[in-house]
Amino acid sequence: MLYLIRKMRSQLNSWALLSVIFSTLILLPALLIMIQLFAESNENWEHIKEYMLKNYIVNSVTLVSFTGFFTVLIGVSTAWLVSAYKVPMHRFFKWGLILPLAIPPYIGAYTYHGILNYTGVIQTTLRNQFGIKVDQKYFDIMNIPGAVFIFTMFLYPYVYIITRSFLENQSSSLIENARLLGKGSFMTFIQVVLPVSRAAIVGGVSLVILEVFNDYGVVKYFGIQTFSTAIFQAWFGMGDIYSAIKLAGTLMFIVVLILILEKVIRGRKQYSYSTSKVRPLQPKELKGLKKVAVLSFFISLFALAFAIPFIQLLQWVYMTYDVILSAAFADLIWNSVFVAAIGSVFIIIVALIIANFSRLSKGWIGKLFSKITVLGYSIPGAVIAIGVLTLFLALDEKVITLYEWFGLEPTLVLSLSISMLIFAYVVRFLAVGFNSIESGFDKVGTVFTEASRTLGMSVTKTFFKVDIKMIKGAIAGGFILVFVDILKELPLTLILQPFNFYTLATKTFQYASDERIHEAAVSSMVIICISALSIFFLHRVLEKEPK
Amino acid sequence: MFVQIKNLTFHYKNSQKPLFENLSLSFKQGEVSVILGESGSGKSTLLRLIAGLEVPSKGSIQIDQAVMNDNFRFVQPEKRGVGLVFQDYALFPHMTVEKNIKFGLTKMNRKQKQARMEELLAIVGMEDYASRYPYELSGGQQQRVALARAMAPNPSLIMFDEPFSNLDSKLQLQIRDELQEILKRTGITSIFVTHDEEDARAIGDRIILMNNGKIQDEGRPEMVLQKNKEKLSLAYV
Ligand SMILES: Nc1ncnc2c1ncn2[C@@H]1O[C@H](COP(=O)(O)OP(=O)(O)OP(=O)(O)O)[C@@H](O)[C@H]1O
Ligand SMILES: [Mg+2]
Numbered sequence: 069m070l071y072l073i074r075k076m077r078s079q080l081n082s083w084a085l086l087s088v089i090f091s092t093l094i095l096l097p098a099l100l101i102m103i104q105l106f107a108e109s110n111e112n113w114e115h116i117k118e119y120m121l122k123n124y125i126v127n128s129v130t131l132v133s134f135t136g137f138f139t140v141l142i143g144v145s146t147a148w149l150v151s152a153y154k155v156p157m158h159r160f161f162k163w164g165l166i167l168p169l170a171i172p173p174y175i176g177a178y179t180y181h182g183i184l185n186y187t188g189v190i191q192t193t194l195r196n197q198f199g200i201k202v203d204q205k206y207f208d209i210m211n212i213p214g215a216v217f218i219f220t221m222f223l224y225p226y227v228y229i230i231t232r233s234f235l236e237n238q239s240s241s242l243i244e245n246a247r248l249l250g251k252g253s254f255m256t257f258i259q260v261v262l263p264v265s266r267a268a269i270v271g272g273v274s275l276v277i278l279e280v281f282n283d284y285g286v287v288k289y290f291g292i293q294t295f296s297t298a299i300f301q302a303w304f305g306m307g308d309i310y311s312a313i314k315l316a317g318t319l320m321f322i323v324v325l326i327l328i329l330e331k332v333i334r335g336r337k338q339y340s341y342s343t344s345k346v347r348p349l350q351p352k353e354l355k356g357l358k359k360v361a362v363l364s365f366f367i368s369l370f371a372l373a374f375a376i377p378f379i380q381l382l383q384w385v386y387m388t389y390d391v392i393l394s395a396a397f398a399d400l401i402w403n404s405v406f407v408a409a410i411g412s413v414f415i416i417i418v419a420l421i422i423a424n425f426s427r428l429s430k431g432w433i434g435k436l437f438s439k440i441t442v443l444g445y446s447i448p449g450a451v452i453a454i455g456v457l458t459l460f461l462a463l464d465e466k467v468i469t470l471y472e473w474f475g476l477e478p479t480l481v482l483s484l485s486i487s488m489l490i491f492a493y494v495v496r497f498l499a500v501g502f503n504s505i506e507s508g509f510d511k512v513g514t515v516f517t518e519a520s521r522t523l524g525m526s527v528t529k530t531f532f533k534v535d536i537k538m539i540k541g542a543i544a545g546g547f548i549l550v551f552v553d554i555l556k557e558l559p560l561t562l563i564l565q566p567f568n569f570y571t572l573a574t575k576t577f578q579y580a581s582d583e584r585i586h587e588a589a590v591s592s593m594v595i596i597c598i599s600a601l602s603i604f605f606l607h608r609v610l611e612k613e614p615k
Numbered sequence: 616m617f618v619q620i621k622n623l624t625f626h627y628k629n630s631q632k633p634l635f636e637n638l639s640l641s642f643k644q645g646e647v648s649v650i651l652g653e654s655g656s657g658k659s660t661l662l663r664l665i666a667g668l669e670v671p672s673k674g675s676i677q678i679d680q681a682v683m684n685d686n687f688r689f690v691q692p693e694k695r696g697v698g699l700v701f702q703d704y705a706l707f708p709h710m711t712v713e714k715n716i717k718f719g720l721t722k723m724n725r726k727q728k729q730a731r732m733e734e735l736l737a738i739v740g741m742e743d744y745a746s747r748y749p750y751e752l753s754g755g756q757q758q759r760v761a762l763a764r765a766m767a768p769n770p771s772l773i774m775f776d777e778p779f780s781n782l783d784s785k786l787q788l789q790i791r792d793e794l795q796e797i798l799k800r801t802g803i804t805s806i807f808v809t810h811d812e813e814d815a816r817a818i819g820d821r822i823i824l825m826n827n828g829k830i831q832d833e834g835r836p837e838m839v840l841q842k843n844k845e846k847l848s849l850a851y852v
Contacts, residue, residue: 431628518668519705521692523719524768533718537709 083425083527084433090418091440094495097455098320098447104310104458105317112302113311120298121318128294128322131215131287132280138220139276143227144269146369148261149362150228151235152243152253154351156359161366163607168373169225170599172556172573174285175592176222178580179377180209181289182384189380210290218286221373223279227272234268235261236349243349267334274330281323282448284559285577295319296559299450303457303563313458316451323446378596384589392590400591404571407486408554411493412501415550416543418494419501424531427509428517438506445499449560456492456564489564496560497553501546508542509535545606552602556595617644617804618665618772623674625664634660634828637674642772642806647798649807649819649836657828658808659702662774665806666699667692679771698765698773702780704757706749712736712760713745719768735763738797755786762794766803773798774806779814791818816840 109117149155150162171179182188184207191207194200209217235243242264246256262269284296295315302312354362422441426434444452516538520530536543558573565574572591579588620640626633634657642648650658663669665676667683667690675685678697683690706715716735720728736742739759749757758778765773778794779787795818798805809815815822815836822839824832831846832839 515701515703515705516707518663518666518692519699519701519707520718521668522666522695522697522699523764524693524696524721525718526691526693534707538707 083421084429087422087425087437090422091437093491094444094498095440097452097459097492097495098443100458100462101313101317101320101451101455104313105321109314110308110310112306112308113314116298116302116311116315120293123293124295124298124315125322127212127287127292128281130212131219131292131294132277134213134216135219135223135280136273136277138216139224139227140269140273142220142224142369143272144231144262144265146224146366147228147231147235148257149365150351151232151349152351153354153362155354155363155366158351161370163604164370164374165228165366166225166603166607167370167600168222170596170603171222171374171377172285172558172595172599173218173222173279173283174289174558174577174580175381175588175595176377177215177218177286177289178585178588179380179592180214180218182585183376183380184209189383212292215286215290215292219276219280219283223276224373226275226279227269230268230272230275231265234265270330270334274326277326278323278446278448281319282450282559284450284562289577289580295322296448296450299454300559300563303454309454309458309461312454316454320447320451323448327446381589381593381596384586385593387589388586389590392587397590400570400572400575401594403569404555404573407490407493407571408551411490411497411554412547412550414490414494415498415501416505416547418498419505419546420536420543423502423505423509424535427506427514428527438502441502442499444495445497447496449496449557450563452492452496453560453563456488456495460488484564484566486566486569489561489566492560492564493554493557496557497550500553501550504542504546504549505539508539508546511542512538548602548606552599555598616641617646617679618642618806619675619677620665621675621677623664623671623676625660625669625671625674627660633672635664635671636828638828638830640823640830642804643821644804645802647795647805647807647818647820648823649809649815649821650823650825651809651812651815652825653810656825658810658825659776661825662699662776662806662808665772665774666697667695696768696770696772698768698770700758700761700765700773700775700778702776702778704749704761704781706757706761706764708749711746711748712741712752715749715760716764716767719764721768731767735767738766738801739763740793754781754783755790758782758790759793762797766801770803772804772806774808776808777810778807779809779811787814794818812840 146165150158150165155161184190186204186207191202194202208214242260243256246260281295283294284300287294288297288300295318299312299315299319302308302315419441422437426438428434516534517530520534521527525533555571556573557571558577561571561574562577565571570578572595576588576591576595579585579591618641620638623635623638623640624633625635638661650661652658660669664671665678665683670689671684673686676683678695681690682688683695707718710718713732716732717728720731723731732745733742736745739762741756741759741763744752744756744760749760752760758781762778779791782790791814807814807818819836822833822836823830824839824843832843
């Protein structure tokens, strides 16, 4: 029996082997951190634990709870309004309300600060046109409520997207029944919509929470002490990788707790996107005051979360583009596109291998691999960066002894090289590519693979001649998502970028931290436009595709 | 015996009870056999086992004197030389009819491939459709292409999983007769899976009656159908 299974696997051998190697590599940074978490402590860490840890926890938890609350409020209400009612420009709002996702929160943060500060457009207008001097207190967003506002504006689309597609596809009969039973819209919403879409909402808000934990740009710029900033301080400020690891481990522990909590709250209900058979919910036309109310809600949300910062950035671009657009800027774009493209290619290849193995091997081993693959996306970028750094420093030690052995000059070869950065991207974003490819495979099933095998093709030949071709769309979609995620990535890149190597994201952040926010606009604009294009492509073009 | 199945035991990973237990069965060369049974009785699974798409936990399968699997060996599906026409045909949607048929012709040069492809299209009467994509064909045409594709590599055994179930009844009769004629002409050993008695009677040299993973009866169509009339009519009311 065992022998037979081994025999059968013999075909999948190289696939299994590659999957094992890749999954181990992916797990290694997180494992290293876990192990170090239980190592003996040093003085620095004792100090941090004693005096600062509580502050980090309080700040992080405050940010996460309030952002979670407000994103649910806004995300769910927009999702419900968009899927249940028709207002003018319905189709525009339907995907336009996703657009704020194109603006990374750190860019939103410095843009809003630039709008509101003493030299910003609002205060200068008030001063110069109306002679009004305002109390700075009311215009300061560089605090925790300000950060919550920024996170809410630029992250609520996660809740919106997942809840909306759930409502549109899954719940039409429930909602129509509630209406037939004489429930008003509001009661339908409270008594039916909220409970049935609980799983979807929890799924969306947990993405938001992970993003908030992952954030470094906003909190650093606003001067709020959190885990991310503490990790940076330990590593860059004190050169203390040891404390950085302890902090990273603690943060990882909290994130794991949250993931468990998510599973519990979500319960056994899964939200699914199956669109077959289920009749989509028909939105109904709104009239009168209600129409005006909903419309103005949409307009103000779209303005605050996208249009206003976008227009402000456009103006700054206009002010600075002749200085900024130079050979150095071309280098910057090249760097960003280069790492994003290489990273995405690696991710897609690894994802294809693991996904194909996991679907063909059918058993629990395959499932385990797919679980490992998704891990990295839950772990904040700074934590992964520290884990990868530890791993490469350890490797370098080995390499150095090897160098000395050959009588060569010992240098750090692997640490802080581009390959380390790209490896870290793969760990962090593999899940994004993997999910896309896995759902592609799910859609086509295994029947074509089996047909090909009875026609004399091996697993590997089938993979190239049939499987890959059938999930082209999923591969392209996955590539775009990963590419954009890497392009926007900040904390991990800041820690791991080689000396004198900047990406659009890190340069933007550097300008902003140096209070040169106008100069940051051009690179921000490039990031936003590429993200917006990808959102447009994924949500308008792919959604329309039949099947 | 051309195909010999001995003491086969198999269960799906997520079920405790084995679907087949010590199943033994054989098929003669050149014969058209029909496996008849209700939904869920294990007909498709049996074909998948013969094709090598599932791995049995015990027992052996021989095809044309060669051991396909026993306790020590397992021949991969691509090495078995068995053709399988899937229930929904599984034509590769990204390939034309021509490419689909040529797919399994790995050991031929380009000229030979072309000749074999044309030969098969002629057999199934689809000469004019070589450059169409599967979605540009009707159900019956797809079925014929699937047959041509499965026969192209010259398998020693060809199996059909409910080949008529996606066709309307009029087409069903026509295709069935055509298929029977093609099979007789080529003399290829074939196994049919169906839950339709009429199909079984019309096309089979022999019927194997299957229920719940067990063989209930086998023999000449009239005999089997006559003998099990009551049971069958009960099952298909
Ligand atoms: N992949 C699978 N995993 C677990 N159980 C399965 C799987 N495929 C089939 N089964 C079970 O095995 C039994 C036999 O299924 P099989 O598909 O062989 O029946 P069938 O005779 O072909 O039925 P039908 O006429 O409906 O096609 C059924 O009880 C089915 O539920
Ligand atoms: Mg079947």
